[in-house]
Amino acid sequence: MERIIMKKLINHPDNVLKEQLQGMQLAHADLINVHFDPYYITRKDAPVKGKVALISGGGSGHEPMHGGFVGKGMLDAACPGEIFTSPTPDQMYEAAKAVDGGAGVLNIVKNYTGDVMNFEMAADLARADGIKVQNIIIDDDVAVKDSLYTAGRRGVGTTVLVEKICGGAAEAGYDLEKLSALCRKVNQYGRSMGMALTSCITPANGSPSFEIGDDEMEIGIGIHGEPGIKREKMKSLDEITEEMTMGIIEDPAYTRKHKEWSFEKDEWIEVEQTDEPFQKGDSVIAFVNSMGGTPVSELYGVYNKMNEVCEKNGIKVVRNLIGPYITSLEMQGCSITLLKVDDEILKFWDAPALTPAFRR
Amino acid sequence: MERIIMKKLINHPDNVLKEQLQGMQLAHADLINVHFDPYYITRKDAPVKGKVALISGGGSGHEPMHGGFVGKGMLDAACPGEIFTSPTPDQMYEAAKAVDGGAGVLNIVKNYTGDVMNFEMAADLARADGIKVQNIIIDDDVAVKDSLYTAGRRGVGTTVLVEKICGGAAEAGYDLEKLSALCRKVNQYGRSMGMALTSCITPANGSPSFEIGDDEMEIGIGIHGEPGIKREKMKSLDEITEEMTMGIIEDPAYTRKHKEWSFEKDEWIEVEQTDEPFQKGDSVIAFVNSMGGTPVSELYGVYNKMNEVCEKNGIKVVRNLIGPYITSLEMQGCSITLLKVDDEILKFWDAPALTPAFRR
Amino acid sequence: MKKTQVLDWLYRTAAFMEENKTYLTKLDTAIGDADHGNNMHRGFSNVIEQLPKYEEKDIGSICKAVAMVLISKVGGASGPLYGTMFMQAANTVNGKEELSGDDLKKFLKAGLEGIIMRGKASVGDKTMVDAYTPALAAFSDSIENGDDISSALDKAVAASEEGMKSTIPLIAKKGRASYLGERSKDHQDPGATSLTLMLTAMRDASKA
Amino acid sequence: MKKTQVLDWLYRTAAFMEENKTYLTKLDTAIGDADHGNNMHRGFSNVIEQLPKYEEKDIGSICKAVAMVLISKVGGASGPLYGTMFMQAANTVNGKEELSGDDLKKFLKAGLEGIIMRGKASVGDKTMVDAYTPALAAFSDSIENGDDISSALDKAVAASEEGMKSTIPLIAKKGRASYLGERSKDHQDPGATSLTLMLTAMRDASKA
């Protein structure tokens, strides 16, 4: 088969995911097991008896998320789909069977139509096997304004923070109900916004997901190489960072409905949730994330300005995470996530973790 | 002043370094202190009494190296120069005064003409103040074939490994002489090779350091956006990885002379060193590094193939490091470093470390 | 419609998805994440790879097998949607070796209901539902008017194509394209396009 | 050469470095790391910023101050090289308020020796030494033949320019350009170019 020339360290596009997962397995055999049919990654010591198992997953191309977060103190399993394509239910189903330690499974699902539907089907399959499963949807992208005329806010940066915090709580013995509540709370407390300087190329296509001029940037992007909310002329670091940070801080209350499983009614129900806006005096974890191609040095510039904007608005940054954690292949750009914290959240944020991409 | 539009998260090019260092200080106030006149970064608890202090530095643009490696178990200080420009002697001189705990200072110097000369002058200044200083040069880039007709091999990936290993040994109480010997050994045991898919843009210039076609790659690059040894048509991951890995494994003995300080003779002397080639049965730490713009997913693909090539050649990978650790701004590409290990090296590789960019 | 024609339909669909892979992905590049063609191609090439194992079974079992393959191979939004469509449609034709016009009407209706149950889209949301809904209506009318399957499918395909084109000026309200708001205008929905291809394949099979 | 002319030399050098910043960096882009113009501009703009503090002192002290600024502001290879050049040269003119032709010869000679001590380059290595060496020889000959400073500097500049151009076909053996091997051919060395600018500024100052 002829290979389109593209500037990627890959062999044939059809084998990219498999080869990369093999590399992960070889590199982190002390922490994880990679399963290949179907694809899912489990922590070495799974199932952990009596602990609620955390599973997440989504399209590939966002590495290190989620596979890099499998291990003690974070995820029990991750299910990688094809690049930028939701995984299929059999992956999450097999993962659930492999990691359930008897206390049930919490699926952390980013709010994309495909992810939501596939995780729903997976939960139904696992439940039919007698596994207790809850799905909590993460939707923190303030660039999406309403949930009525769209598929709703996308799950972006908060996902990484949720996986750390809920991972800590699961390790500490939270049961499925308490863990689901914490997960919901973290999602409600977290808000993100992203931007791109360049597009990205999926191996399967070999050409950029969107075209962007030399003097342009894209504001309000998701993490799938999809174009964002608006296209603007390139601005300075300070302007970009201020726009993103203020977009998060001034985001009004946001209400949406998600399907969750009701263990009483034994069926899916619609649960309405509302995020309250940030308030002066809030303490936050600030997460400055590279979309993949932006070097960490530039993230520190963003962090510097973001911190100033937060201070000016009475928001106190008490913890931070800076680096490429939820990416879009080699896309240049960044996202900012602010997560309001309370003692419970901080405690599990600070808890130990040992995974390929996150250690504490 | 008018700003050239470039796809970077920066304000005016003149302020990039300062703003990024401010961001680092804000983000990692628990681990490091950033000093601004001149620029140097020290670990929070410096000087550590009785411990040999480790200092490194070099041009900026290679983040997280070196500033991200300041902290317990790695560096006591890092001196960032302007982007891709060696730091000046006053930086290393001030850093030495700030972190010397009475047991002397080891300067880890990458073998670039500018770095070597500036560190030499800095060592002279510190020595005049009564501080015991040794400079050890790192030169591990096998793409540079001879030391007679060039400035010699460049210091690349092995630098990161040296900083971890010698950091561990310094923490364990090695004196300056023993630490220097270990540093020299790690340098001799380490070999690297790099390649680029794209060029990179320094903020001061606003245009790419080199032009490269859509179907071309550059083999044998350094880390300063300088063009490499040869230009080739784009190849597959397997071909690229095999070429780099074999280039390292089959690299013959390499001899060079470096200036080191003789404490007996009280003057700089030339020390000749020879690296012995890898042999079947060697155990190594394998370090697959992103040049900045290549996502970690692709590095796992590289790791997968590299491991296969090592196995085929009787080289056993016993530890690994995968990610963007020594970068060239947003350049796409990667480097591979193989470091032969013995018990001493492994012990300190596995030792704890707590720095902004490396935790164990 | 005989079982061989149902099988032919699946083979033709797979061929269409292969031919139109780049086209569908291009449509998805404009307002999505540039994978719809790859997803559909991956799904249906797996379907026909598995098909020989099921060819001896009844139409219901075949369609259930197709559903399972699509669910486990496609991913994204279209995987569960088309998977559920085939699953629900299959349930209406259990044990059958041939489909009457009325059977096919029920089959197609259950398929659309599956997509709506799963994805909650309405006509005008700029999804596959915009093509499927008028196509089903045209097919049903035609069958109820006494047309044969083949001419009913002619009308269904025409309606599907119109529905597909009707997505062009719309602002998307479901799926990934909805994030683009106004910017989703002036682009044809990829899912409405793949759905139309699937019906076209059925029409062609009904005439072969 | 009077002290005011020495100061004028430094101001002119700074102006040249500003004017030629992009040019020098372009040369360094081809065979280096694209910073030589920025380095030299940063260095000399700092030199003239500091200069008012030293203008009252003797030429030796002024040049020592210049050396310190270059050492602490330039970085890279050129910082220590030009810093050491000024430092060594300064040592030959301690306490002087004016330089004779012979003084300037010693001054320039010590500067070249400083560069060689620090960088170990020989003529033909494709460095600033390739411009400086013939320039010094031409200057010395001219002074020894009884020429005045200004015409000796004319000859030095001509020789420096020739030396600078002689670097074009060379394969670099020192500094960053050496990594390129054959590929360093057909490019003019940035350091030889900045050195020539510095001598040109001195020549112009000697005539002003």
Ligand SMILES: Nc1ncnc2c1ncn2[C@@H]1O[C@H](COP(=O)(O)OP(=O)(O)O)[C@@H](O)[C@H]1O
């Ligand atoms: N909620 C929904 N209901 C019906 N169809 C939908 C819905 N969401 C998306 N679609 C369809 O799915 C198509 C996109 O499929 P695909 O690109 O394969 O999945 P993804 O959007 O996950 O990448 C859209 O063009 C649209 O027709």
Ligand SMILES: Nc1ncnc2c1ncn2[C@@H]1O[C@H](COP(=O)(O)OP(=O)(O)O)[C@@H](O)[C@H]1O
């Ligand atoms: N060993 C050396 N001796 C003399 N001159 C040198 C030496 N190495 C480099 N140079 C000069 O330095 C110039 C490059 O300076 P610059 O770009 O400022 O520093 P760097 O190479 O560190 O980026 C070269 O063009 C060359 O003339």
Ligand SMILES: [Mg+2]
């Ligand atoms: Mg998709």
Ligand SMILES: [Mg+2]
């Ligand atoms: Mg430089």
Ligand SMILES: [Mg+2]
């Ligand atoms: Mg898509």
Ligand SMILES: [Mg+2]
């Ligand atoms: Mg340079």
